[in-house]
Amino acid sequence: MRTGMPVTAVFDIGKTNKKLLVFDEYYNVVREQVIRFDEIEDDEGFPCEDLEALGRWVQEQFGLLKKDPGLQLKAVNFSTYGASVVYLDKDGLPVGYLYNYLKPYPAELQNAFEQERGDAAAFSVATCTPLMGHLNAGMQLYWMKKKKQDLLQKVAHVLHFPQYLSYLLTGKMMTEMTHLGCHSGMWDFRKNRYHTWLAEEGLIEMLAPITPGSHAVNVKNEGTGELIAIGAGLHDSSAAVIPYLQRFPDPFMILSTGTWSISLNPFNQTLPNATELSKGSLSYLSDTGLPVKASMLFAGNDHDLQVKRIAAYFNSSPGFYQSVMPDRELFEGLLSGLPAAGISEEVAAITSATTPARFRSRDLQQYRNASEAYHQLVADIVTQQKTSSAMVLGDGGPRQLFVDGGFCKNELYMQLLSAAFPQMKVCAATMVQGTALGAALALHHHWNRKPLAAALVQLMHYSG
Known part of the structure; x- marks a missing residue:
C-alpha cells in the first residue's frame, strides 16, 4: 500500500x-x-x-x-x-x-x-x-x-x-x-x-x-x-455553503458578494411567492435535497458601473474607492437613510434582481469629492441589499450574517451593512478556496476520519 x-x-x-x-x-x-x-x-x-x-x-x-x-x-x-x-x-x-x-x-x-x-x-x-x-x-x-x-x-x-x-x-x-x-x-x-x-x-x-x-x-x-x-459534483454556490454548515450549528444567513450579491438562508425552507420571484427571490436545493430560500441582486455590477461614473466626474483613478475609509461625519449622516432607521418604500424599492440602486439617478454635483459620492453609493447599495435580503430572513430570522466575496473586504460597506442589520451579528467571512472546500467536505465521510478544524472559516465582526 x-x-x-x-x-x-x-x-x-x-x-x-x-x-x-x-x-x-x-x-x-x-x-x-x-x-x-x-x-x-x-x-x-x-x-x-x-x-x-x-x-x-x-x-x-x-x-x-x-x-x-x-x-x-x-x-x-x-x-x-x-x-x-x-x-x-x-x-x-x-x-x-x-x-x-x-x-x-x-x-x-x-x-x-x-x-x-x-x-x-x-x-x-x-x-x-x-x-x-x-x-x-x-x-x-x-x-x-x-x-x-x-x-x-x-x-x-x-x-x-x-x-x-x-x-x-x-x-x-x-x-x-x-x-x-x-x-x-x-x-x-x-x-x-x-x-x-x-x-x-x-x-x-x-x-x-x-x-x-x-x-x-x-x-x-x-x-x-x-x-x-x-x-x-456540486453547483458552485451550493458548495460554498457547506463549510458554514459544517462550522456553525446556529442559524445564519450568507451574503455572497461579487457581480451578483446572493443572500442564502439554509434554515429557511419557505418557497417564494410570485411577488418575491419577480423581485429576485428564488429557491435552491441543498446537497441533501432541501429547499434553500435565496435572493439575487446585481449589486456588484451596479457598484462597478457607478464607480466608473464617479471616477470620471471627479477625475479620479478607477480604483479610488479602494482607499476610501469610513468618514465618521459622513457615516453618521448616512445612517439616517438606512432601512433600519426607517427608509421610504420609494428608495428601497426593488422591481427585479437587476434593479440598480438609487445612486444611478443622483446628481453628482451635490457631492464635494469622490469620497463623499462613494459613501452615498455604498449607502444606497446597502439600502437595497437590506430589502433584497429581507425576503429570505424568514420569521424570527437567524441572528448571524456572514458576508463573503468582494464586499466583505470593503470597510465602508461592512460598517453600513452592520448598521442596516442591527439585530444581527454581521461578520466578514474568509476561507481558503470556499467553493472547492465545500465540494471536498461533501465527501468527508467517504475517506477522512479526522475532526474538522474550527479554523475552516474565519470571521471578523463588524458593528455599525
Missing part, C-alpha cells in the same frame, strides 16, 4: 479559471493548479466552453494524481457554474456543444413555452425560478428540442455539467440535487419531483437518476488497487 500523504482533489470549474485543488486531511491546500482554455464557437457562432479540452485536462490530471508517489488519492469531487448541460449519444459521447447560458434566447420560443404551460406565473411559483432563457437549464432542453431537432435525434442522455465531469472518471450517469435545484425550471419544489412539462415534451427519459450531493462512486486506482471515492 502506498504511504504518501492522504488527499482529496477538487476540480473547481469557473467561467474563466479552471482550478485543481488538492487538500490534505486537515483541508489545507497542498497543491493548486489554475488553467484557462480559450472559448470556442458553437454551431451558431456564439462563444462556449471547449468541453473536449476541459475533459481531456480533467482526465490527464486525475491520471497524474493517481500515479504521484507522494500522494494517496482518496477522493475526487467537482464544482462548476450552473445552468449548463451536456448532451450525450447512446455511446456516451458528447453531442453538439456545452451551450453558453449567456446565449440569447429566442423570444418567440420563450413565448411559445409560456403559452403551452398556460400560466407563466404559476410555472415560476412551482419551479421557484423566473423564466430566464438559457439561464434555466430546462429551457436549454426545450430550445434543443425545438431548434436543434437534428442534434436531438442523436441525444440519449442529458447530464448537468459537474455530473458529466464525474461521468468521465466513473462511467456512471447521475443527476445531483444542487444543479437540478439551481433555477433550472425542471424541479417542482411544491411537489418535490420533476415538473410535468419534461414528461409532456418527452425529455424526462433522457435524465439520469437523482442522487444527493454527498454521493460517491468508488473506482479502483489501477496502480495501487486502492479505491478512490468520486463525487457526483
